[in-house]
Amino acid sequence: MSSPTQQRRREVLRAIVQDYIASQEPVGSRSLVERHGLQVSPATIRNDMAILEEAGLITQPHSSSGRVPTQAGYREFVDTLHDVKPLSSPERRAIMRFLEEGVDLEDVLRRSVRLLAQLTNQAAVVALPNLNVSRVRHCEVVALSPVRLLLVLITDNGRVDQRNVELDTVIEPEDVTRLREALNQALAGQTMEGASAKLANLAETAPPDVKYHLVKCATTLIDTLVDSRSDRFIIAGAANLTRGLPGIIEALEEQVIVLKLLSNLPDLGDVSVVIGDEHELASLKDSAAVTTSYGGGSGNPLGGMGVVGPTYMDYSGTIAKVRAVARYVGDIVAGE
Incomplete structure (x- = not known):
């Protein structure tokens, strides 16, 4: 069981991550006490910050500035994230209504990726179903x-x-x-x-x-079956990354990058978060990705979807939105 001091330091790290995500400005000890109602003095918070910095979870960009999370700090934050922001009823209804207007699965997936980009203000990607598991x-x-x-x-x-x-x-x-x-x-x-x-x-x-x-028809269909591989992707919202991650826009144009993003997907209903240096490819080292699987009633994933953005993305909200959109796509595929 963790001590009260360890628990407080986790709360301090969580508060630093949340404030930095909101402002992209270094976070100071006094502002933490004021905004989060921490029942200790700024001096105690500064001591906690020193311990967190020594552990590699936060860093101080300048000697006179506050602290910002490191990639390890974001990982600690995500791994201890117990309360994922729930979507409101109007949000859920709007998502379902928009997706249900799709005329076929590909249209539903095109709508889902546009929706994810709008909901998260990040770049979103979805892989069309793997035809190897289709009949x-x-x-x-x-x-x-x-x-x-x-x-x-x-x-x-x-x-x-x-x-x-x-x-x-x-x-x-x-x-x-x-x-x-x-x-x-x-x-x-x-x-x-x-x-x-x-x-x-x-x-x-x-x-x-x-x-x-x-x-003639058989030849055309064989070409269709061969051409329609599982590595067909739809990307939306790349322009959202223009300011923070301009290099990622070029990276997402390469099919191998998207393949890596949507490889090793979690089980249906679960969400994977990959942050910074955890990416295998150098072109993704400054980004974070939240991905999941989507599927129908069989329980077998048909493909993957997710979003890519800066490491200071709103993890709680993004996880909830990726999970919700994937679930609704699965419900539509299953005819529920």
Whole structure:
């Protein structure tokens, strides 16, 4: 059990972090006593600050200034963060209403990343679902003209991919129906890997009069399945970092950076916080990232989402907002 002195020093560190997040100005002992109602003298607080500085949790930028948190101080703050700011009822209703207006999963995710950027005033990123864990629900075939088809591939997690197919010969309306039936017979319920294999074998069993059209469609769908990898990302709010972290904007344009951000995701409902030097990549050393998984009713994550910002971000509020948006996306995916 910690002593009253240790408990007070934790409160002093928490107060320094909170005040610095709010102002980005060094925090002095007298202002801490006044703002946080600490029942000790400024001299006692200065002594606590000296101990915290010796432990590497805060630092003094200038000899006559107050203290600012170090990356280790932020980590200590996050690890002992028991009270995450709850979202208000109006905030929760606004989030759900905005996300429910999405026309498909990709639209919902685009809305979610824009929403996170607005709610946190940071850069937000989301990865589209990993198709390796998806199954084909349906393949729709629509004749846009006698020589052009629209293929719409729908997966069980609500992801929709559309591709146009240009034909060299005219296709009859009844053949469009036969094409749709043949494709769905081969694809329905298949994983993406299995779907590719089934499509590759379609030419061998296709009726001669629609074989050409079927092969053309199968080739296009295979390209779609191969191209639609799990490393497709949507980023919003990068302009929010222009003042504090201009270098991060360039970093987020590199796919490997985003992959690293959304790797090693926590279980559904949990949130991961990575601060400063804890990042594997040098380009993220001055930033903090709060990430989580989203998914449907199966309990398996479909992808990840999160925000990137300065190390002095509002951790409590950011954690609550990332967690809430991910949960609502999961509810929509699950149809709840």
